[in-house]
Amino acid sequence: MSKNLTKRSEDYSKWYNELVVKADLAENSGVRGCMVIKPYGYAIWEKMQAELDRMFKETGHQNAYFPLFIPKSYFSKEASHVDGFAKECAVVTHYRLKTSEDGKTIEVDPDAKLEEELIVRPTSETIIWDTYRKWIQSYRDLPILVNQWANVVRWEMRTRLFLRTAEFLWQEGHTAHATKQEAIAEAEQMMNVYAEFAENFMAIPVIKGVKTANERFAGAEETYCIEALMQDGKALQAGTSHFLGQNFAKAFDVKFANQEGKQDYVWATSWGVSTRLMGALVMTHSDDNGLVLPPNLAPIQVVIVPIHRSDEQLEEISAEVKTLMAQLRKLNISVKYDDRTTHKPGWKFNEYELKGVPVRIAVGPKDLENGTFEVARRDTLTKEIVAKADIANYIQDLLEKIQSELFNKAIEYRNSHxxxxxxxxxxxxxxxxxxxxxxxxxxxxxxxxxxxxxxxxxxxxxxxxxxxxxxxxxxxxxxxxxxxxxxxxxx
Amino acid sequence: MSKNLTKRSEDYSKWYNELVVKADLAENSGVRGCMVIKPYGYAIWEKMQAELDRMFKETGHQNAYFPLFIPKSYFSKEASHVDGFAKECAVVTHYRLKTSEDGKTIEVDPDAKLEEELIVRPTSETIIWDTYRKWIQSYRDLPILVNQWANVVRWEMRTRLFLRTAEFLWQEGHTAHATKQEAIAEAEQMMNVYAEFAENFMAIPVIKGVKTANERFAGAEETYCIEALMQDGKALQAGTSHFLGQNFAKAFDVKFANQEGKQDYVWATSWGVSTRLMGALVMTHSDDNGLVLPPNLAPIQVVIVPIHRSDEQLEEISAEVKTLMAQLRKLNISVKYDDRTTHKPGWKFNEYELKGVPVRIAVGPKDLENGTFEVARRDTLTKEIVAKADIANYIQDLLEKIQSELFNKAIEYRNSHxxxxxxxxxxxxxxxxxxxxxxxxxxxxxxxxxxxxxxxxxxxxxxxxxxxxxxxxxxxxxxxxxxxxxxxxxx
The missing domain is CATH 3.30.110.30 (C-terminal domain of ProRS)
Incomplete structure (x- = not known):
């Protein structure tokens, strides 16, 4: 099987679109601008989620869930916020379908019109601050440190898998504080959490900074961001954290009694990263042969492919592999043994290269004789012969090495640009x-x-x-x- | 603080509504029928998710994500399916808002009408089978074992927190198989997974069965279910698993070449449980004093409350508690130390009773003297004095005991009803x-x-x-x- 992947130098954008589909990360759906995230792509997203969720909880945040729909009137309450999002909102106007009179089609039931239209959330500040009003009376109720994992919808006209889709998955943190300093410290802390995650887990170097007033989030007083650089020399905003001042508290009348008993408006932040990170991941590390995944995010870190001419050989190899897999799993390394006889080794090599599995181990009869394994790195496309006795620790070290070398390579590219x-x-x-x-x-x-x-x-x-x-x-x-x-x- | 909770014997329904709100599980939002799941409630849901997700993966399933929106025409393709859901669909008709001419309000932009209306998914069979058509050509592509964690919307007229809400969270498994037997086996397997989860984790006994034709899922040939019994003698359907035959494959033209090279329609299942389980959890175990949570699902399994008259006493107690917490955490027990001086011990006792924390440990000066702790069970409201030396193992055993006794109590009630x-x-x-x-x-x-x-x-x-x-x-x-x-x- 040839990969038939466009080369990056020929057409970077085409290369990206093809790779996302061919590597089974995502595909377009029958719904304009909405993607299907396929199991392999979703497994990477789950690894991102797990790590981010751990980091959020370690910094004192809890998860919660707020409604998908936002009444239209909530939107108008914060003026710059509505300006920022009104032009790309999916609007629910009816709540029932009915069969047409000829019985052949179904249509929207005109009798089931909503009194007030509902917006499918493009972001949740308004519905959340409407809720926080009920949760906050006194400084004792603060801070509120809440995060939500959710889907949001922004009706983009030109969409691209992961990078810009009408619906996307994200997390949105929404915090409430008694003082301005505390809210600013929170916004900065979350920018730092995002930067750490991008660099240590995704192996993507980022520049931390603030946005200019023009580029700020609609409703923010300061937008902190992390900016990454893709291989084609274009930047990608990988995460933002907003200091919202008292804007939403004022719009939704959220006051608290401070320690002196005086009423004051609450200070706010919000911060988010999305499935857009999947696009950044692909565009930072991958090459003309397919995906390159940092070991920390790879659903399969090591794949083992047997090379055999007979069933007996396969049996012998499988016995050897069984031991190896047990050793690797003990070290918390995720490993897959592809012993399918329906596909040739060459086909498998190609497939796992395309899917970016960081390390491939091949075992043939010669290896059995010599007590060795052939170990191939996806990122450098280099191979080594490794003695059986050292293999497990060798692989563990190799995965760490790949992780840090991917980061170093990316930072060199970034710094030279x-x-x-x-x-x-x-x-x-x-x-x-x-x-x-x-x-x-x-x-x-x-x-x-x-x-x-x-x-x-x-x-x-x-x-x-x-x-x-x-x-x-x-x-x-x-x-x-x-x-x-x-x-x-x-x- | 008095709990002011209505007694179950007075008004069970009122007791339930009050408890869900007072125990910080969920509350109504400004959007009709849509709830806010508060951090404490969401933490329980996360525990459910983690365990279910583990069980799904252990049985070979992978997660993926499909669009929130379903084109209206997809719905009509499976006749009984559209009959089942058309009357409760939220419909997106427009994709933009604009400022009104007087500049005072925002309104739906009539120029931004969708060519085809989009339904907010009430369930995803149609969009998923439209996708599977592209994924399946041959028997080698089967089975597909996919699950999705998502929000869905059914425009219910009468809603109740967790039990019936316009938007709810759930998981929906959608599998595709080469044979009828395999699909039936899958549907039965997932019913069994749900039953195991309900009984072992939620401590809720369930009856496994099949629905009558009238009560089947819209589009299913067989609906397997698990049925639980609430304390008021009403049943609650806690999970369903559907054998869908070839209905959706026919509606979406999903065929595969079988081993003999002949074209055949694919066999399907779907299965789901939702945040409704939170309602079942509350109504199975809780009492007039508040929530009762099985230890396996309790976000906080043990709470420790110091009882002191002076700062010195608190310091001594805290030193003792620190050791105890380390011991408990080593046993993977989640423990919270509430040493706030802003609230009295009695207030805290009340609060953790309301929130259903399974075990409460109180430590006062006398306990320090005697080398003991006072251990209280939430479910039985009984107390014991336990020697310091045995405490960690005692607590571990106690949590297991509470888990099984809650189940036994529920099964006794169920069997006698x-x-x-x-x-x-x-x-x-x-x-x-x-x-x-x-x-x-x-x-x-x-x-x-x-x-x-x-x-x-x-x-x-x-x-x-x-x-x-x-x-x-x-x-x-x-x-x-x-x-x-x-x-x-x-x-």
């Missing part, structure tokens, strides 16, 4: 010919930001938290600037 | 004055079933799998019957 520019010519040249982040001075106005976007399609991805303060002149207008910001074309 | 009756007078008498399951002969017709329902509000809960074959006469019509079926009023 942050380019400082000092003129608009240079700015355009780097964007067009090299890609990546362009570190440039900017005069701090939304107008300039907008103008640069029109001229180049690049947006300010973030003002990095660790940026160096330096005097400079805006790359477009020449007006003074106090430090560089990171521009890029983005997903 | 299955009454054989041989006349319709007796039938009505038992229903009205005792409740529970009424085991009666029935002539096997839908008309009689319907008539009995009209006369008594009782439905046939199931034909138990272990029922004894015996000749008899239908309790209503006197027509011949081959065995008793179980009637009850039901949730």
């Amino acid at each position: 942050i380019t400082e520019v000092n003129s608009f010519e240079e700015f355009k040249d780097i964007l067009d010919n090299k890609g990546g982040f362009v570190a440039a001075h900017w005069d701090g106005t939304g107008e300039t930001e907008e103008r640069i976007k029109e001229l180049t399609k690049a947006t300010i991805r973030c003002i990095a938290l660790d940026r160096v303060e330096e005097e400079g002149k805006c790359v477009l207008t020449g007006a003074p600037s106090k430090g560089r910001v990171l521009f890029a074309k983005a997903y | 299955i009454t054989e009756v041989n006349s319709f007078e007796e039938f009505k008498d038992i229903l009205d004055n005792k409740g529970g399951f009424v085991a009666a002969h029935w002539d096997g017709t839908g008309e009689t079933e319907e008539r009995i329902k009209e006369l008594t509000k009782a439905t046939i809960r199931c034909i138990a799998l272990d029922r004894v074959e015996e000749e008899g006469k239908c309790v209503l019509t006197g027509a011949p019957s081959k065995g008793r079926v179980l009637f009850a009023k039901a949730y």
Whole structure:
């Protein structure tokens, strides 16, 4: 079986779309813009969920669940929020179907019109803050540290599997605090949790920063983000954490009695990551042969393929493999033995390469004789012969090594794609010919930001938290600037 | 703090509604019929999910995710299916809002009408079988053993927290098989998985059986179910597993080439349990003092409350408690130490009683002197003094004992509420004055079933799998019957 995968250098976007489908991660459904996440793709998402959930709970959060539907009137309560989401809302207007008069089709029953239309949640701030009003009376009820795993819907016109879909899965944290400082600390903490997760689990280096006012979440006073860089030089926002000030508390009248007995509005944050991370994962590590998965997120970390000419050989090999599997499982390594006789070893090699299984072990009669295994790495496509006696620990070390080398490779690529520019010519040249982040001075106005976007399609991805303060002149207008910001074309 | 909980004997239904809210399990939201599942309730649901998910995976199933929306036309493809669900569907008709002309309100944008309306999934057979058509060509692609954790919407007119809500959370398994026998075996297997889960984890005894044709799932050829009995003598269907025959394969044209190379339609099952189980849990074990949770599902299994008059005493107690907590955690027991000084011990006792924490340990100065702890059981409201040296193992054994005693108590109640009756007078008498399951002969017709329902509000809960074959006469019509079926009023 040939993979028939478009090469990245030929058409990166086509390569991505093909790979997501061929590697059994996801596919388009009969519903415009909505995807089916297939078992193999979902297994990766489950690993992400498990780790994130652990990290959320370790930082004191609890899960809860809020309604899918939001009454239309809730939306209007926070002005910038409705501006941000009204143009892409799925709206429920009726609650019943009926058979048409000729009995041939079913149609919406006009008698079952809702008094108030319901919006399928694009995000849950409004319904949650309407609920928090009932939960919060005094400072003793604070903080509320709640997260929700849920599906949300944003009616995007141009969709792409994982990266931009009408429905997607995510988690959304919504916290309530007695003080501004505490809420800001929470928003920063969750950005750090996301960064740790991206780097340690997904092996994706990220830049932490804040968004400009133009790019902020609708209703936020500050949006923290982590920005990653894909292999084609485009940036991808991998997670955001918002300090919402008292905006939603004011919109939904959520007050509390503070320690002095005075009434004050509650301070809020919200933060989320979504199945978009699956797209980032694919685009950071994979290659022309298929997926490359970091061991920490691979549903199958090790696959074992027998190479045999006879049933007797297969039996002997299987006995050997049984021992090996027990050893590996003892080390919490997830391992699959593919002893199907309906497929040839070459077909299997190809298949697991496509699916990004980090380590492949092949065992043939020669290996049995010599007491060895052939161990192949998916990321480097290199092979080694390893003695039976050392194998389990060797594999464990190898998985750790792959995990860290994937991260190092990605960080090298990323670091070599942050380019400082000092003129608009240079700015355009780097964007067009090299890609990546362009570190440039900017005069701090939304107008300039907008103008640069029109001229180049690049947006300010973030003002990095660790940026160096330096005097400079805006790359477009020449007006003074106090430090560089990171521009890029983005997903 | 008094609990102010209505007594079960006064008004069972009111007791249930109050308890769900007061124990912080769930509450109504601003959206008609949709609930908010609060962190404490959600933590119980997460424990259910974890165990069910483990059982599904152990039986070879994988998770996946399918779209929230179902095009209206998909629905019409399976005739009995659309009949079953059309009357309670939330329908999305538009995909955008806009600001009204006076700028004061937002309204649905009439220009953003969908070409085809979308139904918010009430269950996913149609969208999934539309997908399976693309996944299945040959017998080699079978079986497909997939499960989905998701939210679904059924526009119920009368809703009750957990028991009947417009939106609820559930899992739905959807499997595809090459043969009828294999599909039936799968449907039966999943009924057994549900029964095991209900009995071993939820401590709820269930009767396994099949539904009558009238009570079957819309589109099924056989519906297997597990039926539980609540404390008020009403039955509750706790899980169903459907053998769908080739109905959905035919409706969505899903064929496969069998081993002989012939084309045949695929055989299907689907099976699900939902947040309704939370209602069953509450109504099986809880009492007039609040929740009673089986240790296997309790988010907090043991709570420790210090009883002290001075800060020094609290310090001494806390040192002792620290050791105890380490011992308990080593045994994988989830334990909470409530050393808040803002609340009195009596308030805390009350609170954890209301929340159903299975074991409460109190420690005061006297206990320190004597080297003891006071251990209280939530289910029996009894107390014992336990020596420090034995405490960890004592608690571990106690939790197991509580788990099995809760089950035994429930099974005793259930067994004493299955009454054989041989006349319709007796039938009505038992229903009205005792409740529970009424085991009666029935002539096997839908008309009689319907008539009995009209006369008594009782439905046939199931034909138990272990029922004894015996000749008899239908309790209503006197027509011949081959065995008793179980009637009850039901949730």
